[in-house]
Amino acid sequence: MGVQESYPIDVEAIRADFPILDRMVGGDVETPGEGPGDDTPLCYLDNAATSHTPDQVVDTISDYYRGYNANVHRGIHQLSQEASVAYEEAHDTVADFVGADGREELVFTKNTTESENLVAYAWGLNELGPDDSVVMTEMEHHASLVTWQQIAKKTGAEVRYIRVDEQGYLDMDHAAELIDDSTAMVSVVHVSNTLGTVNPVAELADMAHDHDALIFVDGAQSAPTRPVDVKAMDADFFAFSGHKMCGPTGIGALYGKESILEEMSPYLYGGDMIRRVTYEDATWEDLPWKFEAGTPSIAQGIAFAAAVDYLEDIGMDAVQAHEELLAEYAYDRLTEFDDVTVYGPPGDDRGGLVAFNLGSVHAHDLSSIVNEHGVAIRAGDHCTQPLHDKLGAAASARASFYIYNTREEIDLLIDALEDARDLFA
Template structure:
């Protein structure tokens, strides 16, 4: 089913699973518009984690006793469930649990990059990269003696694909790109980027932190070599992320972290590593969080990712329309549509983004202000910070009105 024809969400019914949203501050009901930073966590996910701690809590892969066996099975099956959600047919052998997207990208950059990159090699990023990608590759390339190039962002907030074709050459070893920009809301043509990388025998790593929560993602259809995402942005818990990697690539990599749980054998002189994914999950892993992430996947699939995407696009379009009507307000990124996700970053003339966020908070409207971990992009745009409103399944179009009221109050206050 096309997401454009997807049945609208029953937001009132969905909100029943989010008691945190049913509160007020100084008489104003909470309007949570900061889901690009962290989504709220529904009761089924909280219950799954609570049930683990009440009924199953034990370390995994270490014990013969019943609780350890139950915990191990639940944790292993969580890998399979999350892999299935993003279209990874290899199951747990292609899906590593990490702390977050940042750790997933660091794993690839350190385990693959430090071994494979050298002088003359190039890593190609985009100008809209999150610091998780940009800083990581910048630092690893520096240590390896490799160069970093950036694909331009045009005046409409889209990637300049002609420039991408210039940047990606036979010297390119890795293309690392954000699937959906957390600042501009741009949905990038990632399949085209991956194809360009592969035409030049380079690998491709995609940052899916804003994509997996908001739209159907199939890593095999995209043909990504690596794909990273986070639990806390997709109705899951904090402290859990995932890295998809093609089976043969993960099997070939050395571990990024060392310690217990990731070894096959150890002597005083040498060690050998366990199988994928366990060789990348040193120490006691995020067991409850992994189980919670699998529950979040179940929750989202029950809603339907086509419907999640359609709902986000409706909200982004409504927000874009209402905010565009405010004098002195500038919105960044593409026009509403399939190339834009459900977030809107903007500036208001004569009002700093932090002041704007503070006045929104006085109205119990939660938005984000700052550079959103895309400082070089903000420098390119010639602005210090933007305010960002971002939406999820529990938001309604009606909640845009309190945001508009708060912005107009800020405008009146600052003249």
């Protein structure tokens, strides 16, 4: 595959929307962007941790603060009304992005982790007991694994884990054994942030529903990179984060079926989520506001919708095609080397990331060396410590791609790895 071949999207035009990609790096981190040693072009391959933010989204945040900064749902004055309309319409935009029926099914949270905790505490503490089980997978992010693990300890519920096979796929026969009449919740990552595995969430949803269980889908790595239809997958809950999909930090979303959210108690209490308060009791506001206590992340929520608009202008089918092209190219380049171990499925059957190790070089050392070449990758356990234990790896390096990345940047990573090999030879 030649590096001059065309892409499914106009990468050059997209890169122009992200000024940070023109940065030079290598200088003093105490004065970011100004260090005297900043002389190496940035090659950013850490998108599974956080993506960059285009000018269009940054401008949306600026427009809010410069033009109609006010609290929502609390004022009759014009600025408050303008902010309220924009914030509420942002829910509509994000809800439509994942195929929800409307804003009633879309709660803004801080991130995927908070969405997991919202469901675990607002639903799990009330619904789980010693006779129940929660089924997860061995590739779960700590946001899911730790949260349900701790809720299980509080409620006496059993936690079960679906096996991951040697190629990085779920053992679906094992899933069918674990998901039974005791199962109350199945919590599964849609796209693994370590293996790149794309899990069959619709099939798992069918298994869960056959036993009257619910399914929570962690979409942190899928919503940014591929079309999502929560109705088609029949998810009861689906969570994702703005900062991984061209949006700002501090904003995420929880989709939940309206009938389930209606029955759940609030997770946080305070202002804006109430309808009526007396000294003796309180009643709750309509969905989704009953789950959004206090002053919300208004600018971030409005900008989240702007990020969704940006991605939809590109087209999520095209975004997915670009991700898969880069993932396959990176997999092929990395597996050219006998001393590189790549984790997860083959290159033509994975999401847009590749976790790997180079011989006996620790992932942190590897990341430090490639950083000297301007290449930004992730190193560590990627919030999947139990999975790394299963893989027999203390840590791994991870390159992850997005709409502005190119094959040439993957070639830069390969060149940097060759220098690392020579250094540690």
